[in-house]
Amino acid sequence: MATKITKAKTTKKQPAKKESASFKSKLTRFLFKAVLWFFGTSLFFVVLFKFVPVPFTPLMVIRGIENKVTGKEIYFSHDWEPIENISINLQKAVIASEDGTFLVHNGFDFKAMQKAYKNNERGRRIKGGSTISQQTAKNIFLWQGRSYLRKGLEAYFTVLIELIWGKERIMEVYLNSIEMGNGVYGAQAATEHWYRKDASSLTKIQAAGIAAILPNPRKYSATSSSSYINNRKTKIVRVMNHIGTIKY
Structure with missing residues (x-):
């Protein structure tokens, strides 16, 4: 008696592999x-x-949204001025207070970063150790906050602006874009707000007053200042006196 031999059907997995x-x-x-x-x-x-000129920054947008959500009265002032119209005293003041090696570093101050890391580990007041170049990159292209992603992007943009902009343009953008009071952005707007004058005519102590409040410009006041800010002003002026001619 003949027996039928049936072939076992094999499942083809090739299509699944192709799809993957x-x-x-x-x-x-x-x-x-x-x-x-x-x-x-x-x-x-x-x-x-x-x-x-940079028309606005992410922080300006965020502040505007915050004010609308909380129902606060919105105050916004931002005027762009070429760096030649901004007092050299303010340029020296922000270097003295924010980034003493700005003119010579390549965008990063690794000693300041290491010092900030050690201070933060010891539980002292949190300091970022960021240079003016890093602050500019963050303010113009990124969001606020602390994360590895943002810090990585900040480093990337810092390298780009150091290579493409150069020191003078970085300083110009920085002084025209950073927050210098509640709703106040840039040197011209800040000078008008705090001293009722033009940014070109800032004295040393006035420039130091603006630079002194940069760590928290919505909390501190450049005029009628607290003892803490007055002490910062004195220290900033002292350092400014040791900064020679700025050559970008």
Whole structure:
């Protein structure tokens, strides 16, 4: 009697493998395009802002949203001035208070960062050790807060602006964009707000007053200041006196 021999059906896994490979290929292409887009876009804006005044910063937008959500009266002042119209006293004051090695470092002050890390580990007042270049990169291109992602992007943008902008442009953008009072951004707006005058005519002590409040410009006042701020002003002026001619 003849017996039928039946072949066992085998399941083909090839289509599933093809689908998996196709998904990985699409994901790789997407990530590659996203990275290219990020680098291209970031480079475009860094080059653009080398020549064009920065109209607003992420912090300005955030502050505006905060005020609307809380129902507070919105006060906003921001005027762009070329660096030649900003008193050399203010330039020296922010170097004295924020970044003593600004003119010579390549964007990072590793000694200051190490010192800040040790102080923070000991539970002392938190200090970032950020240079003016790093602060500018953060204020113009990024959000506030502390995270490894933001710090990594901050380092990336710091390298870019150091290479493409140079020191003078970094200082110009910094002095025109940072928060110098509640709703007050930039040297001209700050000088008008605190002293009712133009940024070009700031005296040493007035410039030191603005520089002294930068760690928390919404809390401190450049005029009728607390003893803490007055002490900072005195120290800043003392350091300013040792800064020679600024050569960018």
